Amino acid sequence: MAKNKASSKKQQKRGVDFKKIKRKLGRKLPPPKKATNTEIKSKAIILPEQSVASEKTGLAVSKKGLTLKELLQQTSHHNAKVRKDALMGMKDLFLKHPEELKLHRYAVIEKLRERVSDEDKVVRETLYQLLKSLILPGCNEDNQGPFISLIMAYIFNAMTHLAIEVRLMAFKFFDLIVQHFSSSFSLYAEKVLQNYADILRKNQFYLEDKSKLKNVLAGLVRCLSLLPSRLEVDSCKKKVHGREMLHAFELDKPTEVADFSVVINKLEDLVPVLVNCFQDFVPLIHSTQQLDALSFDCLHNILQSIDLVVRFFVYGAEKDNPESHPSMWDQSISSVLLKKFVGVFPFNPVHHLSEKDDDRYFTLNVMIAEIFFHLSEWICHPAELLEKFLAFLEYALLEKIRSEVRSGRAIREKQIVALVHFVPKLVTQVIDNWKSRLLQAFTKTFLNCNPESSVKLACISAVEEMLFSRGMLYTDASDSELLDHLITWMRELPMLLILLGDRHSASSQAVLHLLLRLGQCCTVSSLLAFEYDNLQYSLQEFYGICREAGKKCYGPFIKLPMDCQELSICCLYYFRHLDPLMLKTIASCCLCPDLDASLLFRIIEVLHLAFKAGHIQITDHLSFFVTLVSRFNVLPGDAHPDIEEDMKISNHQTFKSLIRVVSSCLAQMGDNVLLLAILEKVILEQIRIPGDDDVPMCSSHVPRQSCYILPCFFLFDRSHDLLKLVLIVMASSISTSSSLSSNYHTHHASGHASRINDIVNVLKLMHKDAKIKQIICSSRAEINLIWRNIHSLQSLEESNLGIRERHIIQCALDELKAIRSSEQMQIA
Numbered sequence: 001m002a003k004n005k006a007s008s009k010k011q012q013k014r015g016v017d018f019k020k021i022k023r024k025l026g027r028k029l030p031p032p033k034k035a036t037n038t039e040i041k042s043k044a045i046i047l048p049e050q051s052v053a054s055e056k057t058g059l060a061v062s063k064k065g066l067t068l069k070e071l072l073q074q075t076s077h078h079n080a081k082v083r084k085d086a087l088m089g090m091k092d093l094f095l096k097h098p099e100e101l102k103l104h105r106y107a108v109i110e111k112l113r114e115r116v117s118d119e120d121k122v123v124r125e126t127l128y129q130l131l132k133s134l135i136l137p138g139c140n141e142d143n144q145g146p147f148i149s150l151i152m153a154y155i156f157n158a159m160t161h162l163a164i165e166v167r168l169m170a171f172k173f174f175d176l177i178v179q180h181f182s183s184s185f186s187l188y189a190e191k192v193l194q195n196y197a198d199i200l201r202k203n204q205f206y207l208e209d210k211s212k213l214k215n216v217l218a219g220l221v222r223c224l225s226l227l228p229s230r231l232e233v234d235s236c237k238k239k240v241h242g243r244e245m246l247h248a249f250e251l252d253k254p255t256e257v258a259d260f261s262v263v264i265n266k267l268e269d270l271v272p273v274l275v276n277c278f279q280d281f282v283p284l285i286h287s288t289q290q291l292d293a294l295s296f297d298c299l300h301n302i303l304q305s306i307d308l309v310v311r312f313f314v315y316g317a318e319k320d321n322p323e324s325h326p327s328m329w330d331q332s333i334s335s336v337l338l339k340k341f342v343g344v345f346p347f348n349p350v351h352h353l354s355e356k357d358d359d360r361y362f363t364l365n366v367m368i369a370e371i372f373f374h375l376s377e378w379i380c381h382p383a384e385l386l387e388k389f390l391a392f393l394e395y396a397l398l399e400k401i402r403s404e405v406r407s408g409r410a411i412r413e414k415q416i417v418a419l420v421h422f423v424p425k426l427v428t429q430v431i432d433n434w435k436s437r438l439l440q441a442f443t444k445t446f447l448n449c450n451p452e453s454s455v456k457l458a459c460i461s462a463v464e465e466m467l468f469s470r471g472m473l474y475t476d477a478s479d480s481e482l483l484d485h486l487i488t489w490m491r492e493l494p495m496l497l498i499l500l501g502d503r504h505s506a507s508s509q510a511v512l513h514l515l516l517r518l519g520q521c522c523t524v525s526s527l528l529a530f531e532y533d534n535l536q537y538s539l540q541e542f543y544g545i546c547r548e549a550g551k552k553c554y555g556p557f558i559k560l561p562m563d564c565q566e567l568s569i570c571c572l573y574y575f576r577h578l579d580p581l582m583l584k585t586i587a588s589c590c591l592c593p594d595l596d597a598s599l600l601f602r603i604i605e606v607l608h609l610a611f612k613a614g615h616i617q618i619t620d621h622l623s624f625f626v627t628l629v630s631r632f633n634v635l636p637g638d639a640h641p642d643i644e645e646d647m648k649i650s651n652h653q654t655f656k657s658l659i660r661v662v663s664s665c666l667a668q669m670g671d672n673v674l675l676l677a678i679l680e681k682v683i684l685e686q687i688r689i690p691g692d693d694d695v696p697m698c699s700s701h702v703p704r705q706s707c708y709i710l711p712c713f714f715l716f717d718r719s720h721d722l723l724k725l726v727l728i729v730m731a732s733s734i735s736t737s738s739s740l741s742s743n744y745h746t747h748h749a750s751g752h753a754s755r756i757n758d759i760v761n762v763l764k765l766m767h768k769d770a771k772i773k774q775i776i777c778s779s780r781a782e783i784n785l786i787w788r789n790i791h792s793l794q795s796l797e798e799s800n801l802g803i804r805e806r807h808i809i810q811c812a813l814d815e816l817k818a819i820r821s822s823e824q825m826q827i828a
Helices: 002-013 068-074 080-096 098-117 121-138 144-159 164-180 183-187 189-201 210-224 230-241 247-252 260-287 293-316 329-342 355-375 383-407 413-420 423-427 432-448 454-469 480-500 505-524 526-543 562-572 580-590 597-612 618-631 652-667 672-686 706-718 720-738 746-768 770-796 803-827
Strands: 545-548 551-554
Touching: 068 080, 068 098, 080 098, 080 121, 098 121, 098 144, 098 164, 121 164, 144 164, 144 183, 144 189, 164 183, 164 189, 164 210, 183 189, 189 210, 189 260, 210 293, 260 293, 260 329, 293 355, 329 355, 329 383, 355 383, 355 413, 383 413, 383 423, 383 432, 413 432, 413 454, 423 432, 423 454, 432 454, 432 480, 454 480, 454 505, 480 505, 480 526, 505 526, 505 562, 526 562, 526 580, 545 580, 562 597, 580 597, 580 618, 597 618, 597 652, 618 652, 618 672, 706 720, 706 746, 706 770, 720 746, 720 770, 746 770, 746 803, 770 803
Parallel strands: none
Antiparallel strands: 545 551
């Protein structure tokens, strides 16, 4: 107890270090005693015209209010979303203010090219779309050289980037540049091809992401399709280094030309790489039952790239100069191609897949066959290898027919067209058995494919090449099988023209050109010449008219373009015996109001040349001319009084020119007197002039029949004897009618009344002309003879004439009586 008391005393004596202050809840603590007051009080300073918005007044801004300068700065921001938003803002700005792109295009591309290698995929894709939609189309018309050089260095840098995604996107950017500026490939061909070969060797991404490979190969195909021929390259080099270009265009042309001796080496290196890519897909094809779309696209692009390189070497080099051929091409690359392709060709040989998959395999097989046949221009293939591809060609041509029948539509046209191209050369090189098989397959394709299809047009081109370039038209007549094919092709052409109509002028022009060449060359064979002459009967529907529901319907000839019509007209000359029905058909075309006047005279010219060559009989030729002159529908200028003056239609000048041309042709045919004797009866039968109201000849509204009879008046004025001869012939035509037996049919008597009326109407027209009226006064005896013959016919036909015919003849006698009375008064 004593200790406890002592300790408590000691505790009471000690001092207190901190005094505890009790605070009530909710009260704010006072600041420390030694605390420094940092509060600053000030008033706002207002400066006019200093806000950010006012600084951008009058400037083009995006939706978010950013100028082009600010957007370009943000494209380098460390945040990928900010970079992407800046690109989107530039798209919005250029759409609203396109002049901004025109004014600052070089500054824009100089800044945006840094994003080609952007680490963010979205940023790269946004840049791609911006270039594709706005920037590149907006710069198409500008000087391309500086623009391309600004961006190509960054694209090439991206092609060697460590990240495979960036490298693949770089090829996509380059493809976009080539689409808008095709010259960019020729300027950078060596480096581009090298980079394509490098990326295709990195095949670790093939099966993981085929879409990326597809994009790379699509760009490669576009570049290889721009390869020029070797002759074009040499010419281009000479012009650039020789400074032979026109000064006016010098600034627009690239001043650099790729060294194609190096490019050739790059192409040779590229082919094995492409073949290896193709080989990588072969196990995938054989391991699955169907070919997916991406794999097909990749294979298609690989084969297309190889085909373009092959064509460049085969057809681009100068074949007459062996030094121009690549030294290693024949020996190494060709053998590599053949070894890789032959082992897998053809894909899907049993055809047990669906129609869609079967079409894909068929397309790949066609492409391999194309490469093989192109290589055959340089390489002589082994017989067993050639037979393998010939069998596929035969199958493909026949499969075209089978598949069309199966599905009811044109299938695989593009592939068939590519194969038809090789038929002319192959049929002249292969042995007889294969020659016969190919000709049969080709003929079936030609006859059965759609007339409007590209296959039919390709077949026409192949026929022309076989007949003329390959010399099959001049084949031995003992080759009956070949002659049968030639005749079959010839007989198909007229029907093809009719089926094409006037809707496919390009195809019609090709057919007509072939027909013309056949006509020019068929004289070498009497059998082929006979077949060509028979084509005119099938061609009548192409030239002539038919009647439907009472209306004239002209053939396709009338509505085709003038170049096709010219070919059609020229073909007429080469028919050795032009049939009268064909001439009648051509005459109907000449009288068509839709036919151009120049073509009318061209037809007359060609037919007259054919007459001189002995291809037209003289009677048929004369009948053709008489038909043109007598049936030509003359349209006077006042034929449409309701139409304005400048819209009125008149073909007076055309008719006058026709008369002049026909007269010139007749003058070349023989003696004028003999021709007149031949034509006299025909002309009288053709001139059937109906009565007309009394219209003075001096009036501007001349009756239509005066156009025909006025030239005769000039002849009568110069030869009074000719007038008397004409009047005697008129009287004779009536006396011939009066000598008919009394039991002649009534309808023939009606025809005699019509003839009498026509003769009297002609005399009335002659009586209205002052000069001819004076001349007629000296021909009273001939007029009286006409009077007597009419009166005799009236008495003879009294029992056979109807009331109308009697009235016509009586009116004619009254008119003629008035003419005779007028002549007697004038003489008195």
